[in-house]
Amino acid sequence: MPYTFTVSPDFGPDQLANWHIFNTWLQRQLTTDIHFETFDSFEDQRQAIHEGKVDIIYANPYDASFLVREKGFVAVASPHHPDETTVAVSATSPVDSIESLKAGCRIAQTDDPDISMMGMILLEPADLHKENTETLVQDSYIQVAKALLQNQADVGFFLADAYEGLSNLVKSQLKPLVNSDIQIVSHALLLGPQLLDRKEELNSKLQSMSDEPQGKNLLESLGFQAWNPIDEEEMEFMIDLIEALAA
Amino acid sequence: MQDMNPADIPGEYREVLLNLYDGTRRTVLVTDVETPYPEGKLIVSRTDPEGRITHCNRSFVDMSGYDESEIIGQPHALLRHPDMPAAAFQDLWETAREGRKWHGYVKNLRKDGGYYWVYATVIPNVRNGKVVGYTSVRRKPSKKKIAEAISTYAGMS
Numbered sequence: 279m280p281y282t283f284t285v286s287p288d289f290g291p292d293q294l295a296n297w298h299i300f301n302t303w304l305q306r307q308l309t310t311d312i313h314f315e316t317f318d319s320f321e322d323q324r325q326a327i328h329e330g331k332v333d334i335i336y337a338n339p340y341d342a343s344f345l346v347r348e349k350g351f352v353a354v355a356s357p358h359h360p361d362e363t364t365v366a367v368s369a370t371s372p373v374d375s376i377e378s379l380k381a382g383c384r385i386a387q388t389d390d391p392d393i394s395m396m397g398m399i400l401l402e403p404a405d406l407h408k409e410n411t412e413t414l415v416q417d418s419y420i421q422v423a424k425a426l427l428q429n430q431a432d433v434g435f436f437l438a439d440a441y442e443g444l445s446n447l448v449k450s451q452l453k454p455l456v457n458s459d460i461q462i463v464s465h466a467l468l469l470g471p472q473l474l475d476r477k478e479e480l481n482s483k484l485q486s487m488s489d490e491p492q493g494k495n496l497l498e499s500l501g502f503q504a505w506n507p508i509d510e511e512e513m514e515f516m517i518d519l520i521e522a523l524a525a
Numbered sequence: 526m527q528d529m530n531p532a533d534i535p536g537e538y539r540e541v542l543l544n545l546y547d548g549t550r551r552t553v554l555v556t557d558v559e560t561p562y563p564e565g566k567l568i569v570s571r572t573d574p575e576g577r578i579t580h581c582n583r584s585f586v587d588m589s590g591y592d593e594s595e596i597i598g599q600p601h602a603l604l605r606h607p608d609m610p611a612a613a614f615q616d617l618w619e620t621a622r623e624g625r626k627w628h629g630y631v632k633n634l635r636k637d638g639g640y641y642w643v644y645a646t647v648i649p650n651v652r653n654g655k656v657v658g659y660t661s662v663r664r665k666p667s668k669k670k671i672a673e674a675i676s677t678y679a680g681m682s
């Protein structure tokens with residue numbers, strides 16, 4: 279049976295195409311069959327993880343925490359590209375700071391658990407929390423933007439990269455209130471229990487990926503410069519941080 | 526821990542003698558100048574099991590007013606503000622030593638005598654069943670929560 283590789287479900291179609299190419303690269307490096315599987319939601323992906331159907335994953339830090347502490351995955355490398363959150367409103371909104379948001383406000387977000395958590399933390403200075411806000415879950419960050427433009431939501435949470443990637447036309451109709459500057463949490467590539475003995479091998483292939491033109495191009499298409507190895511303690515520390523934040 | 530230096534304090538200040546938990550004392554110099562919490566940032570630090578700071582991030586350094594070299598190796602009591610009741614920290618330490626997560630609002634003292642409020646979480650770093658240190662992550666508190674904390678702490682010692 280081939281192994282299964284998957285990525286965070288928050289990636290758009292273009293990125294998925296690039297991850298598919300990464301999967302081909304992975305198969306060649308590890309000389310084994312690996313099937314690239316995508317999931318429509320974080321929920322579906324988590325279910326597959328519970329059923330032991332995922333062997334390699336490029337996971338967001340929130341999921342990495344349960345993969346490492348409960349499912350026996352190990353982190354191999356991260357692209358050193360921290361995950362940050364942008365909180366934005368419609369450009370026409372009277373709201374011009376986090377503190378001017380009011381109880382009862384409607385929040386558009388995707389089901390990305392990292393960004394939801396960070397977004398809610400960024401709203402705390404306005405005394406907003408799950409109980410006094412309404413969450414409107416959207417399928418994509420484009421939909422989050424639309425919900426703001428169509429006045430179906432008062433505020434939206436974006437992965438900062440996704441916000442940056444919106445078209446200029448859309449961005450011109452939005453107003454960012456705050457960008458997180460956390461710097462310490464990022465996605466990571468994790469190996470499941472069946473593949474633990476391949477960790478060192480994979481790590482050295484990932485490290486040399488940026489040395490050859492094809493690998494370098496692929497990295498660039500994924501938006502990275504290079505992979506940085508993560509040791510066990512670094513990963514544990516990142517998980518501690520996430521757990522400290524997930525109050 | 527060294528006392529505070531009047532040369533570091535711009536303008537008027539009060540002098541307060543703090544009795545620390547380990548029996549030592551520290552003279553601190555306090556002003557009423559608040560430094561606003563930096564938008565979108567987290568203030569992070571990490572200690573060894575005895576509570577000596579081993580790591581801190583840029584925001585920790587910037588907000589405390591100290592150089593990193595003055596922070597590493599010190600206890601967090603370096604930031605202890607005289608308006609904070611000892612009971613809050615007793616609760617923090619008891620909770621963390623039992624391996625549980627602690628939350629609370631903390632008024633911290635800067636090197637320049639000013640202060641900043643944070644909403645802090647402290648967790649033990651558990652590795653192979655052993656506590657190898659503690660981590661604290663602080664974020665921006667709301668004005669309402671600060672006001673509540675001020676009135677709660679005013680009635681505590």
Ligand SMILES: Cc1cc2nc3c(=O)[nH]c(=O)nc-3n(C[C@H](O)[C@H](O)[C@H](O)COP(=O)(O)O)c2cc1C
Pocket residue numbers: 544545546547570571572576600601602603604605606609611614615617618621631632633645647648659660661
């Ligand atoms: C991880 C961690 C972070 C802490 N952060 C702070 C802090 O930001 N400010 C503070 O006054 N005390 C902090 N404390 C509590 C101090 O260790 C100390 O108990 C407190 O400053 C009071 O000093 P004392 O216990 O020496 O009387 C922290 C403790 C831990 C374990």
